[in-house]
Every structure is written in C-alpha cells, then in structure tokens.
Amino acid sequence: MAPSNGLKRVDVIFGAYASTKYLILQKSIRREKQEIIQDIIDSGLRGRGGAGFPTGLKWKFAAAQPGNEKYVICNADEGEPGTFKDREILMKVPQKMISGMAICAYVIGATKAFIYLRGEYQFMVPDLQKELDNFHEQAREMNFDLTIELRMGSGAYVCGEETALIESMEGKRGEPRNKPPFPVVEGFHGKPTVVNNVETFVNANMICRIGVEEFIKLGTQDSRGSKLFSISGDTPKAGVHELELGMKLSDFVAEFGDDDTKAVQVGGAAGFCVPRKKFDTTIIGFEGMPTGGSMMLFNSSRSMYHVLHNYLEFFEEESCGQCTPCRVGCQQLLLGIEAIKKQERPASYLNQLLKLSETMKIASKCGLGQSVANSFSSIVENYVEEMIY
Amino acid sequence: MKKQKINITIDGIKLAVDEQCSILDAAKKVNIHIPTLCHHEDLCVAGNCRICVVEVEGQRALSASCATPVAEGMVIKTNTAKVRKARKDVAALLVAEHNTQCTTCYRSMNCELQEIAAEYNVDNNTYISLVDPNYTIDRSSWSIEKDDSKCIRCQRCVRTCAELQHVNALTVANKGKEMKISTFLDLPLNEVVCTNCGQCINRCPTGALTERRFYDDLWDAIDDPKKHVVMNTAPSVRVALGEMLGFPVGTRVTGKMVTAMKKIGMDSVLDTDFAADLTIIEEGTELLGRLKKILVEGNKEIKLPMLTSCSPGWIKFIEHMYPNHLGHLSTCKSPQQMFGALAKTYYAEKMGIDPADVVSVAIMPCAAKKFEANRPEMNSSGYQDVDAGLTTRELGYMIRQAGVDFLHLEDSDYDSLMGESTGAGAIFGATGGVMEAALRTVYEVVTGREVPFDNLRIMPVRGTDGIKEASIKLENLLDEWKFLEGVEVKVAVAHGLKNARIIMDQVEAGTSPYHFIEVMACPGGCIGGGGQPIPTNEEIRKKRIEAIYAEDEGMPKRKSHENTEVQKLYKEWLGDVNGHKAHELLHTHYTKRNRY
Amino acid sequence: MNQIQPYVRSLADKYGRERECLLPILQEIVATEHVLSQDAMVEVARELNLSAAEVYGTASFYSFLNTEPYGKYVIRVCKSIVAEMKGKKEIVDKLCDILKIKVGETTPNGKFTLLETNDIGWSDQEPSMLINEKPYTYLTPEKIVQIIAEYQANGKSNNHQQIN
Structure with missing residues (x-):
C-alpha cells in the first residue's frame, strides 16, 4: 500500500490572491506557449472533474492540432450528487477560473471560450457576467484576443460528460459521442476543443502563479496538488474543504466524521462506497480511490439499501438513454433490488445483478455509463444483508 | 494522396486495412462475424446498442466495433469470455425491454433481435420485463404502425428519417428510462409530417415499425363469392418477392407470382405496368402540352420543371415541405390510382360486372400507397378506386398462408384486360425508370424516331447516384412539333427524399435548369420501397435494379405507346389523351399541408 | 398567426438561427412563458429551419424545458x-x-x-x-x-x- 501523507488542509484555491486585473494571465501571455504546457505537464495536474486525465497532455494535444479555430470550454455542469465545490469557486474566485481558461486559450491558440454552467446555477449568472465583462476589458487592455461566453445547461446530469456537453452546446440532446475522436481533435463544431473542469482551470492558473515546484510539494507522486472536497451527509463540518491529495480515508473520517461513520461514498453517486472496515486501507487520490471531490458520510443510523435506491433512481432518470447497458441496466438494478427486498426474486438474484454491473462498467458508451454501477457493486458487496432483509 | 494502410491483428489474424475503417468492417474482411443491431450500412454510425463490443488489447472497457476506427498496431479480440458475456448481457437487457411476443409477431423469423437472442440463447427471464402492460400501438396512419413496446431504441428509424429522407418526423425524446422514439409531442403518426415512405420500417430491426396490414380484409373479399377481386402488381414486386420465398436476391419471379395469386383465388391478376404505360402516355402528353403553352402561347401560369407524381411518399413530402410549388407536379395519378379508377369503370363495363362488386387491390413495394389509396379525392370511379394497397411483404405472407409451394410453381401470364405491358412500364420500378420510359415515348412522338441510345438504354438516367441529369437535343422534328426544334430538353432524376429536397430547393429558388424531373421517395426507387422484403442495403437494391432492366429487355415491346391494350383503351373508351374523360379518371389535384 | 410568432422571431434575431442557438432560445421562452407550448416549438422550428420533432426531441431531453404548463x-x-x-x-x-x-x-x-x-x-x-x-x-x-x-x-x- 502506498504511504499516505495524513490529512493536511491547504489554501491554494481560495486563499491566495484572486486578481481582478488578471495579473497571472498578463504574465503568462508573455511566456512561451510550450513552456507553459511543459509546466502543466510537469506539475502532474490531473483533471479535477473525476476522470483525472493529465491536463498538460490535453493542452499539448490541442495545441498540436492544425488550424486556428479552436475552443476552450469550462465544464461548470457540476451535477454529481454531493458535489458543490465548483459552486464555491464560481461564487468566490471566478477570476482564477477565468484566468486559467484564458491561459489555456493562449497556449492552444483559441480565441473563443465558453463556460457551460448548469441550469441549477442560473442565480450566479449576473455576477459571473459582471466578472466576464471585467475580464474582457482587461483582456482588451492586454491586447489579448479572447471572448468568453456563458452557456446554460437545462437540467441534465449527463451533460457533465465532455462530449455530451459539447452536443448540448451545439443545441442538441446531451448524448455522449463515440470516442475516438476525442474533443482535443474534434470537439465543438468539429474543431479541437479543450474541456476542463472549473477546479482544473483554477489549478492551472495557480501553477502559473506559484510555479511547478511549489505545486508538486502538495500531494503524492500520482496525485499532485490539493483538491477541493464537497463534504456532506452525517458530518458536523459539511462544506467545501481544500485538502492535500493522498490521505487515508481513516484520517479523513477522523476529521470529518461524527464518531459513528459507517460508510463514505467517495466520488458521488457514480463513485464508490467504502465501508468502515476499509477506511484504513483506502487512499484518496489517483493511486487509490480517485474522486471528483464528493464525500458523503453515512452513520450507522442509515440504511445502505435506501442510499443505493436513491442513487439508482437518480441514474435511471439521468442516464441519457442512448446505450443499452446504461439505459436498461440502471432500470434493472433498481427493479432488481426492489424485487429482492419484496422477495419477488431470490437473494441469489443479486449475483446476476453484480454480473450486470460488470457489463455496464465495460460495455457502456461513455465514462458516466461505465461508472453508474460503481455504487451498486460497492454497496452490494459490502452490505449484502441490508439488501436482502 | 496515397492512402495509408493500418496494420492490425484480429483474433490472431494480421491484416492491413484503410485508415478510418471500423473494427467491424475490418473483421468482415477476414470473415469474422460480429453481431450488430443499431448499425446499418445505409446510415451513419451510432454505437448505441453495444451488441458489437470487442476487446481491444490495453483497454479496460470494451469497444463498439461499429464505432471504433482501427489504429496502428491495434490487437483486437472478438471471441473472449469478457466479450461473449457482455454481448449476452446486452441481448438479455434488450429482450427485457422488448415485448417478446415472438410467436405472433409480424417480423418473427425476420427479426434481428430474435436472431441474436437465439444465437446467445438468452433466457427471457434473466431480467425483469420493462414492457408497460398498458402499452398502446399507434395505428392512426394508413401506412405505418408504431408499436413502442417492441422498440429497442437503436434509432435506426430516426436516422433513416433524418439522413436518408430529410423529413425528421421521428425523433428521440426524453432521457433515461423515459427515452423513446417519438414524433413531435408524441402525436399520432397521421398528425405529423410523416410521408408514409416506410423507409423506417425497412430498417427497423424488430417489429416496432411495420406497415398496416390488410391481408385479412383481402382474404374476406376472396372468400366472398359475390366479390370480383382484381389484383395488380407493381413492377418492382416481381424482382423482390422471391427473397421472401426462398429465392436469391435479384431473382425475377413474375410468372410464379402470377400463378401463386391465381392459386390464392384472385379473380383476375393484372399488371400495374399496364397503368405505367398509360401514365407515360398521359404524362408525356402533359409535358409536351406544358412546353407548348409556354413556348408557343407564352402562358406564364404554366410551371416548369414538371415533376413526376407516381411516388405517393414524394407527393406527401412536397405537400408538407413545399406547399407553394404543387403546380409543378404532373396532375397524372400514379399508376396504382389510374388502374383503380379504370378497374371500376372500364374493366367492370367490359367484363360486365357491377362495379360495386369489384374489389380492386394493388400489390405494391410501398407503404405510402396505402395512404394514397385512402385519399378522399381518389374516388373518380364513383367508388373508392383502390380498395387496398398491400405490400410485397403482405403478398409473401398470403402466399405462405395459402400453402403454395412457390419454389416449384410453373409460370403463367397476366390476365386480360389491362394485363399487357411493355418494358417501359417495367422499368418504373427503378430510379430513372419513369424518366427513361417517358423519353422513349416523347422523343419518338416528336421526332418519329427512336431515342438515340443503344438498345433503348438511356444510361445517364440509370444507376444509384442520388441525383442524375441528362439532356437531349430535339432536332428534325415532325411538323406538328416544330415549335420545339432545337430545344435541348434537360431532365433530372432524384431518389430518396434527401435528394428531392435538393431538387426542390432549386425549384423554390427559381434556379432549377430542368424541364422535367423524376422524383422517387425511396432510395433506389420502388425496388427500395418501404413495402419491400427486409433487409435492404445498396447491394440488394442494385441486384433488384439489374433484375428490373433484365425484365425490360426480355419484353417484346419496350415503349409505352406500343402497348396495344392501352391503344385500345383510348380508341374504344377513353377518347383523347389528356381529354375530358382522361382528366376525370386519370388526373388528380394536390393538397397543401402544414410543414410542422 | 398566433402571438408567439413575433416573440420567437425576436428571440431568433437576438440569439441567431444556428442550431447552437436552440437551447438559449428555448431557455428564454420557458423563463418568460413558463412552458414550451406546441405553438412555440413550431415557431422555433420555423425560425431555425428544424423539424418540430427535432425541437421537441431536444427540449424533452432537458428537465428544465417543460412542455407541460408550469406555474409562475x-x-x-x-x-x-x-x-x-x-x-x-x-x-x-x-x-x-x-x-x-x-x-x-x-x-x-x-x-x-x-x-x-x-x-x-x-x-x-x-x-x-x-x-x-x-x-x-x-x-x-x-x-x-x-x-x-x-x-x-x-x-x-x-x-x-x-x-x-
């Protein structure tokens, strides 16, 4: 097992100075593009939305694509249940995110960028627009050519998947595309497009500010930097907390639990359920259990059947519905656990459903479809009795 | 630019394929079968059903072979435990979503889901059925029946309606478990912009989309001794029916089909080709009339290009999409409707039968013909001119139900009256055929000579290109037609409504350079019609087209104006071409419809 | 002609008539009308040169774009x-x-x-x-x-x- 580095609070995202003058951008656009890309690669920064693709590589691929019509999209469609960290960034330090987007646009050669904001965050639009207006003014003064536009979602979880998001931005149903081609090659309007999460852009911006060396002091070999955690459920400290990656889940529970924590759902409804007996052996980070930051704590008063039931109801509604494993699979998992509970199907039917969850993980079309069964298998495997009785 | 070859390994076999080749196509090259459902050769890639998954070395998840392009050095495995289990599971999930009434389903034994479920021996009870016990079937349309309980959401119909036909009457609606194939606001099919072309039916892998069936009504008529059942068969039926009854694609079964229908109990088996020849006479004359009115009389009301009107899917399309341009349509009824109007007048009179007892039935390659037969204006005989339009598929079913051993039937000839036809009538079944038949006649009418093409084969209007063009210069004309001397007649042929839209956009913009345009709603023309045997693809359509032209060349007469029964009809009964009686019985008008 | 037509036209003028303008237009209609009515969808289809079914199919994907009337x-x-x-x-x-x-x-x-x-x-x-x-x-x-x-x-x- 990789050594954990304990629980450390950090203050990179919210703490350091957020410039309404976009000083980091000013500094960055005087640097060589390749140098910035190399910095992001060297920083080991990985996407903060959950999938964890190396950000520097993404930028490098997009920069290497021919043509001068390219796009940068900020994925602010934070829809994973139990996730709200982007909300805090968007409300408190949107400059850092916008600055990160602008740096990205600079290095890949885009003059147009978008923020795809979930419909539920419509209330933020006036403030965000104000900040965008400010940005455009600053950019003009810097002679830096970039327009950033706000685009709204309208209540569809799957649009958090990058290709579904692009489809939605093109005015279509938010259905994930086949990959390849990946968005860095053929994205928005078929042009090279970088889609990154809100927090990823903030991190990229901060790497440009504090430098690679400072950044890699945080976290572990595979999980550089800090991470915002959205902490909710049975915890006296619900809220957004910035922690170093690579901690043991037991350290986390010691800090945020209520002394009776039974399970932690890491990564939202599409993530994994970790039972108490595994707290000590679970590392939060890309070497162990990666997460977009959602941490839901459940104490012993909670029924894991209800938890799972709630997740499955969510998925059968929010699956885009185009591919068989996800569309039909989600319905079958839900109907299946209900049937077992009502004794309409034998307990052994759980084994069939576990096999189904394996199929869903390997045969679904998109990353979300491949992860919707994670909560099912991890809850069922650890709480069989609660499913049956 | 030299095409780059990509080296891959599939199940241990090394091969080099073109860039952009999918894993599925690469596997086909080395005879490895991968099951598919949402994939269709005529349509863009979807990658939705996930039945075609394979393992690509180095990747955790499986890849949809239809949607994954090959990459250099790719190592693919199509037959591993992981692949088999996933495919079986996907099949089981689809079976749970599908209303498995296989024993009674119209598409039983011709259903892609059934085939795959059988191949993987899927237990119907693996998962819990998702079929709503209160499901309803949309039978609002004369042509198409939509049964969502059998739908597996592959979206082939939606892609067909959008990509091939540019109609977009069908859409995917909602998401998650509510996701379904829908019309605008889920309105009944007869209330939306559906053209009834039935191309969606031809590409539906299951029985979710089928034609409305009327063979039981026909059986009742056959069994009723008072009724005189007159049957006519469209040109393209004879080159496709065999596919349902044990013959290879492209077999001409004209004689056997006639024998079978007589055995079934039809009172008279006649040929729609007769009416096709008649159409050429009326439509050709109409075209010349329009030219004359414009060139000689300077009449500005007359519309050119003139558009053909044989294809009822096309007619409904233009009525919805270009309602202000209906004046371009030939006023000629389609051969089916000409035939029907004559069956209950001319035919009944000549045979001495009360027209009220005549049941006129058309066997068509078409779903839209059902709607056409039921258009309220189609009653110039004083009765509903055509009582029923049945598809090639329905006829195949009737032949099976009658216990006729089709494979070993002797041939027989069509009955008379209205059973004679020429090769020109036969080629109506293929895209370009109406144009070719018209040119063979019109050219000869105005010049007194045969069209200047080897063996009457007007090659520029043949083939499967979406839009074809040709021009013929009219020179050394007969006196009566001198006003056309030197005119270069420009024609075009379009098939598939996607191409019809291109043609019509030109007409709408006033930039159409043509005098006369043939439009068929279905890809390939009638041989690819919405009532033809399933499956369909480019190769099948090409074979049917070859058979159509072989039919033409096997005929003693190959020009419509040489049809002696047609000549007799005018002489003894109808009077002048385009005359008063002809107009009453053989011409029609069109209806403006909403575009939305 | 219904009253929704000039309104939808003004939205198309404001946002544009490309496919990518569909969602912003539908979002604004819902914000002001509290529903995407049949008439509104038809007008949007007309302005953006889409079929009505395409507009409906897209709208129905999104939970916030209701085609049944909602309250204020x-x-x-x-x-x-x-x-x-x-x-x-x-x-x-x-x-x-x-x-x-x-x-x-x-x-x-x-x-x-x-x-x-x-x-x-x-x-x-x-x-x-x-x-x-x-x-x-x-x-x-x-x-x-x-x-x-x-x-x-x-x-x-x-x-x-x-x-x-």
Missing part, C-alpha cells in the same frame, strides 16, 4: 440522498400542505408548481430547493411558511437572504 413560480425541492437524510420529506409535506397540491402539480391560480429534482448543488446545506432560479437552503418547515408567504404576498422576495 416553480419550486424544485432537492431529492438527493443527503436531502432525504436532512429532512426533505418534512419540507415537501409542508409545501403540499400550504399550497394544497401534490408533487408534480400546479396550484389552481397558476402561481406555484411543486416538483422534486435531482441534486441542485447544495448538499452541504440541505434540505434545499430552488424557486425558479433562486436557491433556498437549510430549510425548515417554519422557513417554508415564511418563504411561501412572501411569494404569495408580493411575488418575488427580493431582499430575502436565501443563501446562508
């Missing part, structure tokens, strides 16, 4: 697992009680529609809800009474500090 104020109570744990049921019960409707219904005066919705991004402050775009968090039955009273009295409660 759409209340969306978060139904995530954390919301459930923190007392969502009491909140919904209270709303049903005050508004005298069930979840999914609209008050007869057309003022309120009550819905449950998936996670709205306030799991740290459950129970939560949106009224139109405005979030309300740390809800209690008592707060519900107060909030609804304000909406009933003078429409939108502009000065209410809804985010704690």
Whole structure:
C-alpha cells in the first residue's frame, strides 16, 4: 500500500490572491506557449472533474492540432450528487477560473471560450457576467484576443460528460459521442476543443502563479496538488474543504466524521462506497480511490439499501438513454433490488445483478455509463444483508 | 494522396486495412462475424446498442466495433469470455425491454433481435420485463404502425428519417428510462409530417415499425363469392418477392407470382405496368402540352420543371415541405390510382360486372400507397378506386398462408384486360425508370424516331447516384412539333427524399435548369420501397435494379405507346389523351399541408 | 398567426438561427412563458429551419424545458440522498400542505408548481430547493411558511437572504 501523507488542509484555491486585473494571465501571455504546457505537464495536474486525465497532455494535444479555430470550454455542469465545490469557486474566485481558461486559450491558440454552467446555477449568472465583462476589458487592455461566453445547461446530469456537453452546446440532446475522436481533435463544431473542469482551470492558473515546484510539494507522486472536497451527509463540518491529495480515508473520517461513520461514498453517486472496515486501507487520490471531490458520510443510523435506491433512481432518470447497458441496466438494478427486498426474486438474484454491473462498467458508451454501477457493486458487496432483509 | 494502410491483428489474424475503417468492417474482411443491431450500412454510425463490443488489447472497457476506427498496431479480440458475456448481457437487457411476443409477431423469423437472442440463447427471464402492460400501438396512419413496446431504441428509424429522407418526423425524446422514439409531442403518426415512405420500417430491426396490414380484409373479399377481386402488381414486386420465398436476391419471379395469386383465388391478376404505360402516355402528353403553352402561347401560369407524381411518399413530402410549388407536379395519378379508377369503370363495363362488386387491390413495394389509396379525392370511379394497397411483404405472407409451394410453381401470364405491358412500364420500378420510359415515348412522338441510345438504354438516367441529369437535343422534328426544334430538353432524376429536397430547393429558388424531373421517395426507387422484403442495403437494391432492366429487355415491346391494350383503351373508351374523360379518371389535384 | 410568432422571431434575431442557438432560445421562452407550448416549438422550428420533432426531441431531453404548463413560480425541492437524510420529506409535506397540491402539480391560480429534482448543488446545506432560479437552503418547515408567504404576498422576495 502506498504511504499516505495524513490529512493536511491547504489554501491554494481560495486563499491566495484572486486578481481582478488578471495579473497571472498578463504574465503568462508573455511566456512561451510550450513552456507553459511543459509546466502543466510537469506539475502532474490531473483533471479535477473525476476522470483525472493529465491536463498538460490535453493542452499539448490541442495545441498540436492544425488550424486556428479552436475552443476552450469550462465544464461548470457540476451535477454529481454531493458535489458543490465548483459552486464555491464560481461564487468566490471566478477570476482564477477565468484566468486559467484564458491561459489555456493562449497556449492552444483559441480565441473563443465558453463556460457551460448548469441550469441549477442560473442565480450566479449576473455576477459571473459582471466578472466576464471585467475580464474582457482587461483582456482588451492586454491586447489579448479572447471572448468568453456563458452557456446554460437545462437540467441534465449527463451533460457533465465532455462530449455530451459539447452536443448540448451545439443545441442538441446531451448524448455522449463515440470516442475516438476525442474533443482535443474534434470537439465543438468539429474543431479541437479543450474541456476542463472549473477546479482544473483554477489549478492551472495557480501553477502559473506559484510555479511547478511549489505545486508538486502538495500531494503524492500520482496525485499532485490539493483538491477541493464537497463534504456532506452525517458530518458536523459539511462544506467545501481544500485538502492535500493522498490521505487515508481513516484520517479523513477522523476529521470529518461524527464518531459513528459507517460508510463514505467517495466520488458521488457514480463513485464508490467504502465501508468502515476499509477506511484504513483506502487512499484518496489517483493511486487509490480517485474522486471528483464528493464525500458523503453515512452513520450507522442509515440504511445502505435506501442510499443505493436513491442513487439508482437518480441514474435511471439521468442516464441519457442512448446505450443499452446504461439505459436498461440502471432500470434493472433498481427493479432488481426492489424485487429482492419484496422477495419477488431470490437473494441469489443479486449475483446476476453484480454480473450486470460488470457489463455496464465495460460495455457502456461513455465514462458516466461505465461508472453508474460503481455504487451498486460497492454497496452490494459490502452490505449484502441490508439488501436482502 | 496515397492512402495509408493500418496494420492490425484480429483474433490472431494480421491484416492491413484503410485508415478510418471500423473494427467491424475490418473483421468482415477476414470473415469474422460480429453481431450488430443499431448499425446499418445505409446510415451513419451510432454505437448505441453495444451488441458489437470487442476487446481491444490495453483497454479496460470494451469497444463498439461499429464505432471504433482501427489504429496502428491495434490487437483486437472478438471471441473472449469478457466479450461473449457482455454481448449476452446486452441481448438479455434488450429482450427485457422488448415485448417478446415472438410467436405472433409480424417480423418473427425476420427479426434481428430474435436472431441474436437465439444465437446467445438468452433466457427471457434473466431480467425483469420493462414492457408497460398498458402499452398502446399507434395505428392512426394508413401506412405505418408504431408499436413502442417492441422498440429497442437503436434509432435506426430516426436516422433513416433524418439522413436518408430529410423529413425528421421521428425523433428521440426524453432521457433515461423515459427515452423513446417519438414524433413531435408524441402525436399520432397521421398528425405529423410523416410521408408514409416506410423507409423506417425497412430498417427497423424488430417489429416496432411495420406497415398496416390488410391481408385479412383481402382474404374476406376472396372468400366472398359475390366479390370480383382484381389484383395488380407493381413492377418492382416481381424482382423482390422471391427473397421472401426462398429465392436469391435479384431473382425475377413474375410468372410464379402470377400463378401463386391465381392459386390464392384472385379473380383476375393484372399488371400495374399496364397503368405505367398509360401514365407515360398521359404524362408525356402533359409535358409536351406544358412546353407548348409556354413556348408557343407564352402562358406564364404554366410551371416548369414538371415533376413526376407516381411516388405517393414524394407527393406527401412536397405537400408538407413545399406547399407553394404543387403546380409543378404532373396532375397524372400514379399508376396504382389510374388502374383503380379504370378497374371500376372500364374493366367492370367490359367484363360486365357491377362495379360495386369489384374489389380492386394493388400489390405494391410501398407503404405510402396505402395512404394514397385512402385519399378522399381518389374516388373518380364513383367508388373508392383502390380498395387496398398491400405490400410485397403482405403478398409473401398470403402466399405462405395459402400453402403454395412457390419454389416449384410453373409460370403463367397476366390476365386480360389491362394485363399487357411493355418494358417501359417495367422499368418504373427503378430510379430513372419513369424518366427513361417517358423519353422513349416523347422523343419518338416528336421526332418519329427512336431515342438515340443503344438498345433503348438511356444510361445517364440509370444507376444509384442520388441525383442524375441528362439532356437531349430535339432536332428534325415532325411538323406538328416544330415549335420545339432545337430545344435541348434537360431532365433530372432524384431518389430518396434527401435528394428531392435538393431538387426542390432549386425549384423554390427559381434556379432549377430542368424541364422535367423524376422524383422517387425511396432510395433506389420502388425496388427500395418501404413495402419491400427486409433487409435492404445498396447491394440488394442494385441486384433488384439489374433484375428490373433484365425484365425490360426480355419484353417484346419496350415503349409505352406500343402497348396495344392501352391503344385500345383510348380508341374504344377513353377518347383523347389528356381529354375530358382522361382528366376525370386519370388526373388528380394536390393538397397543401402544414410543414410542422 | 398566433402571438408567439413575433416573440420567437425576436428571440431568433437576438440569439441567431444556428442550431447552437436552440437551447438559449428555448431557455428564454420557458423563463418568460413558463412552458414550451406546441405553438412555440413550431415557431422555433420555423425560425431555425428544424423539424418540430427535432425541437421537441431536444427540449424533452432537458428537465428544465417543460412542455407541460408550469406555474409562475416553480419550486424544485432537492431529492438527493443527503436531502432525504436532512429532512426533505418534512419540507415537501409542508409545501403540499400550504399550497394544497401534490408533487408534480400546479396550484389552481397558476402561481406555484411543486416538483422534486435531482441534486441542485447544495448538499452541504440541505434540505434545499430552488424557486425558479433562486436557491433556498437549510430549510425548515417554519422557513417554508415564511418563504411561501412572501411569494404569495408580493411575488418575488427580493431582499430575502436565501443563501446562508
């Protein structure tokens, strides 16, 4: 097992100075593009939305694509249940995110960028627009050519998947595309497009500010930097907390639990359920259990059947519905656990459903479809009795 | 630019394929079968059903072979435990979503889901059925029946309606478990912009989309001794029916089909080709009339290009999409409707039968013909001119139900009256055929000579290109037609409504350079019609087209104006071409419809 | 011609007639009309040169683009697992009680529609809800009474500090 580095609070995202003058951008656009890309690669920064693709590589691929019509999209469609960290960034330090987007646009050669904001965050639009207006003014003064536009979602979880998001931005149903081609090659309007999460852009911006060396002091070999955690459920400290990656889940529970924590759902409804007996052996980070930051704590008063039931109801509604494993699979998992509970199907039917969850993980079309069964298998495997009785 | 070859390994076999080749196509090259459902050769890639998954070395998840392009050095495995289990599971999930009434389903034994479920021996009870016990079937349309309980959401119909036909009457609606194939606001099919072309039916892998069936009504008529059942068969039926009854694609079964229908109990088996020849006479004359009115009389009301009107899917399309341009349509009824109007007048009179007892039935390659037969204006005989339009598929079913051993039937000839036809009538079944038949006649009418093409084969209007063009210069004309001397007649042929839209956009913009345009709603023309045997693809359509032209060349007469029964009809009964009686019985008008 | 036509045309003028302008147009129609009516969708289809079915198919994918009429104020109570744990049921019960409707219904005066919705991004402050775009968090039955009273009295409660 990789050594954990304990629980450390950090203050990179919210703490350091957020410039309404976009000083980091000013500094960055005087640097060589390749140098910035190399910095992001060297920083080991990985996407903060959950999938964890190396950000520097993404930028490098997009920069290497021919043509001068390219796009940068900020994925602010934070829809994973139990996730709200982007909300805090968007409300408190949107400059850092916008600055990160602008740096990205600079290095890949885009003059147009978008923020795809979930419909539920419509209330933020006036403030965000104000900040965008400010940005455009600053950019003009810097002679830096970039327009950033706000685009709204309208209540569809799957649009958090990058290709579904692009489809939605093109005015279509938010259905994930086949990959390849990946968005860095053929994205928005078929042009090279970088889609990154809100927090990823903030991190990229901060790497440009504090430098690679400072950044890699945080976290572990595979999980550089800090991470915002959205902490909710049975915890006296619900809220957004910035922690170093690579901690043991037991350290986390010691800090945020209520002394009776039974399970932690890491990564939202599409993530994994970790039972108490595994707290000590679970590392939060890309070497162990990666997460977009959602941490839901459940104490012993909670029924894991209800938890799972709630997740499955969510998925059968929010699956885009185009591919068989996800569309039909989600319905079958839900109907299946209900049937077992009502004794309409034998307990052994759980084994069939576990096999189904394996199929869903390997045969679904998109990353979300491949992860919707994670909560099912991890809850069922650890709480069989609660499913049956 | 030299095409780059990509080296891959599939199940241990090394091969080099073109860039952009999918894993599925690469596997086909080395005879490895991968099951598919949402994939269709005529349509863009979807990658939705996930039945075609394979393992690509180095990747955790499986890849949809239809949607994954090959990459250099790719190592693919199509037959591993992981692949088999996933495919079986996907099949089981689809079976749970599908209303498995296989024993009674119209598409039983011709259903892609059934085939795959059988191949993987899927237990119907693996998962819990998702079929709503209160499901309803949309039978609002004369042509198409939509049964969502059998739908597996592959979206082939939606892609067909959008990509091939540019109609977009069908859409995917909602998401998650509510996701379904829908019309605008889920309105009944007869209330939306559906053209009834039935191309969606031809590409539906299951029985979710089928034609409305009327063979039981026909059986009742056959069994009723008072009724005189007159049957006519469209040109393209004879080159496709065999596919349902044990013959290879492209077999001409004209004689056997006639024998079978007589055995079934039809009172008279006649040929729609007769009416096709008649159409050429009326439509050709109409075209010349329009030219004359414009060139000689300077009449500005007359519309050119003139558009053909044989294809009822096309007619409904233009009525919805270009309602202000209906004046371009030939006023000629389609051969089916000409035939029907004559069956209950001319035919009944000549045979001495009360027209009220005549049941006129058309066997068509078409779903839209059902709607056409039921258009309220189609009653110039004083009765509903055509009582029923049945598809090639329905006829195949009737032949099976009658216990006729089709494979070993002797041939027989069509009955008379209205059973004679020429090769020109036969080629109506293929895209370009109406144009070719018209040119063979019109050219000869105005010049007194045969069209200047080897063996009457007007090659520029043949083939499967979406839009074809040709021009013929009219020179050394007969006196009566001198006003056309030197005119270069420009024609075009379009098939598939996607191409019809291109043609019509030109007409709408006033930039159409043509005098006369043939439009068929279905890809390939009638041989690819919405009532033809399933499956369909480019190769099948090409074979049917070859058979159509072989039919033409096997005929003693190959020009419509040489049809002696047609000549007799005018002489003894109808009077002048385009005359008063002809107009009453053989011409029609069109209806403006909403575009939305 | 119906009244929606000039309105939709003005939106198409404002946002453009490309396919990518479809969602912004539909979003604005819902914000002002509280519904995507059949007529509105037909007009959008006409302006953007799409089929009506395409407009409907796209709209129906998105939970916030309703084709059934909703009230002036759409209340969306978060139904995530954390919301459930923190007392969502009491909140919904209270709303049903005050508004005298069930979840999914609209008050007869057309003022309120009550819905449950998936996670709205306030799991740290459950129970939560949106009224139109405005979030309300740390809800209690008592707060519900107060909030609804304000909406009933003078429409939108502009000065209410809804985010704690």
